[in-house]
Amino acid sequence: MRLLLVEDDEHIGRALQTGLAQQGHAVDWLQDGVAAELAARDGQYDAILLDLGLPRQDGMQVISHLRRDGYAAPILIITSRDEIRDRVEGLDSGADDFIVKPFDLEELGARLRAAHRRAMGRSQAAVVHGDIRIDPAARQVTRAGLAVSLTGREFMLLLHLLEHRGHVRTRAQLQESLYNWNSDIESNAIEVHVHNLRRKLGKDLIRTVHSQGYVIDNA
Amino acid sequence: MPEPRGWSLRTRLLVLLVCLAAALFGTSAVLNWRAHHEASDRLFDDSLRGSAHLLLQLAEHEMAEHGEVLGLALLQAETQPGPAGFHFQIWTPDMLAAAGAGAGSGSALQAPLLPFAAEVERFGWTTVNGASWRSYSTWNRPRTLHIQIAQEPTRHAALDRLALWRIAGGAAFLLAMAAVLMWVVVDATFRPLHRTAASVGERSEQDLREVDTAGVPREVRPLVDALNRLLLRIRSALQTERRFTADAAHELRTPLAAIRANAQVLVAARDQAEREATARDLLASVDRSTRLVEQLLALARADQPLHDDKLREVDLADVAREQLAVHRDRAEQCGVELRGTLQPGATRADPALLSVMVRNLLDNALRYTPPGGRITVATGAHEEGPVLTVEDDGPGIPEPERERVFERFHRLPGQKATGSGLGLSIVRRVADVHGARVAIAAGEGEKGTRVSVRFRQAA
Known part of the structure; x- marks a missing residue:
């Protein structure tokens, strides 16, 4: 957060x-x-x-x-x-x-x-999307019941996109949700994180909206 | 002379009243008895006189009828034995003519001791058989016969004794009644006092409400009023105490929260740099709580009433010099110039508390003076008394805040809260117990802060 x-x-x-x-x-x-x-x-x-x-x-x-x-x-x-x-x-x-x-x-x-x-209007602690399940408290992600290892930023990015399911998030918005003012941010940081998430959780999970940003569509 | 323990107003009043009543009743009884005695004496004297005249008449009658010698002899015979308790002698101008004695009594009266004086009649006392008898002597009208008669005091005394017992018994009974009534009245009079005492006595130590003055007698009112004023003072002192404790607990939360948070962060530290930085912060937080506790203790100590045996002749310059030396290093670290212009200024004070005061003033000045600044401590004797001032060229205290900064835990708004918020409270408190006055003004050229403490003359 x-x-x-x-x-x-x-x-x-x-x-x-x-x-x-x-x-x-x-x-x-x-x-x-x-x-x-x-x-x-x-x-x-x-x-x-x-x-x-x-x-x-x-x-x-x-x-x-x-x-x-x-x-x-x-x-x-x-x-x-x-x-x-x-x-x-x-x-x-x-x-x-x-x-x-x-x-x-x-x-x-x-x-x-x-x-x-x-x-966010949720009552469940866990966020579920398809076969992906996120436990924010334990910071654990499972896919089809199998644990997936994510870095802190990857986890935050995934959670953020899931919490805004169906809404396109710009790169600036995503950056802002992941980094505080003091962070040195590589210009392609978000692309790198998205790439890693696709690699670990499936390439269809996050959709790129051309020249706008990224979105996870409603399941 | 100290009063005995448990001295009771009620008992004393009761005892005094009973004594007074006893004295009055006793006097009355004595007067009564004396009146009775006189009356009975008069009565006996009257009867004695009556008997004497009766005997004289008898003698005159016998003498008229039978001649002087025979008549008197007859009288003597007629009156032998004489009436119980009586002795008498009848004399002609020349001789003892006749005598009679009461039944059971011994010899007849001896020859009269009194000369045949001019008196017509006279009462007196004469000794018969070792007892004092009432006597009476008189002449008949032609002064041919003189009679002496004496009466045994026994019956008279017995009657008097009876009367004495009656009077004394009556007085004692009345006194007992009066004592009971007085006890009832005194007890009833003191009841409001007992009620008030009981209402105070039954209270818990938490109950510091005022004592109800309704129904309290006017004489006791000043006492109850004084008690109420004391209760009010205790109440406000307790309130201050409670507020202070609450404030202190509140103030301790912040450094404790910092300690806890830093400790948790330290446990979860992700790298060496983070670990070191957090450990440093942790130490600083511990130092801060330590300092806060020290300041609280200093304040608590300064809060105690100052005893005379702690007062010494102190030169403010000495105290300032000592504290300047203590703070020299820290001033250097802060890049602040520390100066002293110390003239002798003698006062009577508790040296330990004075040191605490100067330390806090210097500590405050060092805390708020930016590097490159200057702090001046000055002491000296002025006309109104010795003065100590600590002046800095820091940011200063805005006018409206200059009184509020003395409040406990008050910090200037917009300040990084590194101080305990107690320093100036301690200064004010130490000044107060010494009868000194603290004032805050702007420093030289309307810059910075000048705190001056004006003490009383050493006298």
Whole structure:
């Protein structure tokens, strides 16, 4: 997933960025509320992880501004405020989850996946397409019951295309969903990943739409 | 003299009232008895006088009828033995004419001791058989016969004793009744006090509501009011304490979250560089929690009331010099110039707390002064008292924030939250317990921050 992390504390921010990257996510990290709101409006994030006590603009304000303007992606609050009042206020203002520090990184990952799944309108944890089955939590892919080994980026790309089944995704969109701002991206990176996925899962899985992008058609 | 333990207002009041009543009833009984005694004495005297005149009349009658000698002899015979408890003697001007004695009594009265004075009549006391008898002497009207009569006090005394017992018994009974009634009244009077005491006594330690003043007597009201004021102070102190604990727990979450996250990232590190960077962050997070805990402890220590035995003559310059030396290395690492313009400034203070204060001021200044900046610590004696100032040419604190920065865990908005948010709270607290005043202003040329602490004169 492409994530926006907004956390003003250096140590937590850096650890979260690295930890979420270890789980295969592409994470952009910002430290203030105003920049976070701009980035959210600008980028294609699958979810936002938001601290509440932020410089320049409070997290709650960021949420209410974004939701007011119809921002749809899941927003997860990560905070050290743990009063019931804070939780209720946070969830009611449009957040999808409320996670109190200190938290477990695995759990944070699970909550992210759950929020993302709900946003995608799925109830099943696994994504199934034909004889291909993807388990986002375990990051495992099977084809006809046999495990297929994918790299982190290949996995993210496959999941992204499956979640947007029937819709053509441009190369820029795909790139954005896989890489954060800091990544050095080879110009043919997406082509390479698509090539590898076709090799491992069958050449008909991903269709190239000429001069537009790629799509996985509905089964 | 210290009051004995468990001293009771009620018991004391009751005892005093009973004593007072006893004194009053006793006095009344004594007066009563004396009145009775006088009345009975008069009664006995009257009867004594009556007997005397009766005997005189008898003697006159016998003498008129039978002549002086025979008459008196007859009288003597008639009156032998004399009336019980009476002794009498009748004298002519020349001689003892007749005498009689009560039944059972011994010899007749001795010769009268009193001279034949001019008095017509006289009561007195005479000793008969070792006992004091009431006596009476008088003349008949023509002054031809003189009689002396004495009466045994036994019956008289027995009657008096009876009366005494009655009076004393009555008084004792009334006193007992009064004591019971007083106990009831005093107990009822003290009941509101007991009610108030019980309502306070039954409370749990959590219950710091005000004590109800309804039905509390005016005399006790100041006590209840003082208690309520104390409760209010305790309540607000507890509230502060609770808020502080909650804030402290909240503040500890952040470094703990960083430690946890870094530890998890470290476990899953994908390469050596990531492992090293994460380990460094982990250490920094641990340091940060350690520092926060230290600051919390420093604040807790500064929060305690200052005892006189910790106060010393301290020169602010000495404290500043010591802290400047301690921070020299760190200033160098930060690329900040650390200067001191130290003039003697003596005050009475707890040296340990003063060091904590200066350390926090320097720590803050170093934290917010960019490389190439300058920090100046100045001490000196001013007219109003010794002053310590720490000035930096960092970003400064905007005017509206200058009071709020003293609040616990308050950080300037838009700042990287590396500080504990407690430094200036500690400074303020140390100043407060020393009766010193802290003020924040802009530094020289309206740049940076100048924190000045004005102490009291060493006196």
